[in-house]
Amino acid sequence: MSQRFDAAERFAEGAQYIGGSLRAGTSGRRHAVVDPATGAEILDYELAGDADIDAAVTAAERAFPQWAGATPGERSDALHRFAAVLAEQAGDFARAESAQCGKPLRLTTEFDVPGTVDNTAFFAGAARHLEGKSAGEYSADHTSYVRREPIGVVGSIAPWNYPLQMAAWKVLPAIAAGNTIVLKPAELTPLTSLMFARAATEAGIPDGVVNVVSGAGKDAGERLVGHPSVAMTSFTGSTAVGKRVAELATTTVKRLHLELGGKAPFVVFDDADLEAAVHGAVAGSLINTGQDCTAATRAYVQRPLYEAFVAGVADLMATVRLGDPFDDRTDLGPLISHTQRDRVADFVDRARSYATVVTGGEAPGGELAKGAYYLPTLVTGAPQDSEIVQAEIFGPVLVVLPFDSDDEGIALANDTPYGLAASAWSRDVYRAGRATREIKAGCVWVNDHIPIISEMPHGGYKASGYGKDMSVYSFEEYTQVKHVMYDNTAVARKDWHRTVFGAR
């Protein structure tokens, strides 16, 4: 069993990181970070108030000219040092993330933390590779070129499901491109975002370039989105809150980047490797206890494989070990909170009237009863238009439905408002190829489901939002393009002036 994480000692000064140091919030309202595995409070902190948001934006504004004026090489060096500091503190980050989220230490150690170190190293490289059209004479009389410039102060808002990775996905492309940032993590999970900002300072990134305000969504979040000195809003979270953020950002004409909810389909054609599909569906639906925007949530299985697939998934789900996140043997931790556990349970309970709960469908008893645990759950027989098939549940729940023709499988996959991710399972390259073309999602895996890599973009279609995280595509979102055009003729009376002066 690994050592747990002492948040109260680490954040004794407070849970706001502004201008390069930790301080307490000034809202007059407190919030508790709770270990969802036990229900024990691990930090009680004062939420950010309006004055804290304003102070963080001011710190970011002051830091902007110097950071934006640094050469790409200087920013790259700083990000390389940042990656090294994060790697040195990897164990600490993994324990903090497990403590606040209930994620198994195996997951944080092998996925969340190394992924973040790799993202940081990627953006250290990307910082030196800004691309644009080549300069040239697109009009015979002029030379044109493009400058890519940072946007200014970015205000970012992140969810609780992958707090460290979400902080990284927001902060890294923004600062690599020369912006400064104020990040608001979810109130349930501020710890690793604060540690991430502090590690940036330890790596020599100037004070004020990365600020974290730990505040409530409705007030701190809305203050940040509406702030006149914030030039861009980048939001990851639910589609419902994303719509509100979009409204607010529009009133101040901010650039907007929205990474919203998902309901990923998992389409198994009848020539698929059944063992691979079963393992892929269980791992892909249970990762992070199903609290993953790209999790496999709706498996559509072609009729000849349907029964064997359902039986295989039920058997494999029964082998998954729920337990203490700090125990190396634990496969699955609790949900983020008791509230989220009850929300998931309510979805499954409502589905009992129209569908079959094959396995799971309840919280475990015994030692785990005090935590926010819920058993891996398999549901069949639900109509395509039912809530359990259409709505984002964000828990360890997989719905399986049969289909007959390839046309039908693809149509069902596309039949929700979301379009974040999907997978297609087949040994036939043409069938799989068709699915990759016709499924409307920002990512389509073939014969796998979940892996992400720093070099490739992550982002949605449809109600899953717009804009990309990770990769050079996200880097480009945090820059604005300026066209510079030089006259080459050196004549006072240009040809085009005829449109104003006529023949004179």
Ligand code: NAD
């Ligand atoms: P949420 O939408 O409830 O909250 C997200 C963030 O928004 C939090 O920091 C919250 O405090 C803040 N917020 C809440 N109300 C706000 C308001 N009125 N104005 C401004 N900010 C406000 O989401 P959640 O429950 O924290 O996270 C789960 C959701 O995030 C799921 O829908 C999931 O699919 C989505 N998600 C999407 C991606 C992606 O890349 N597309 C990644 C991770 C999570």
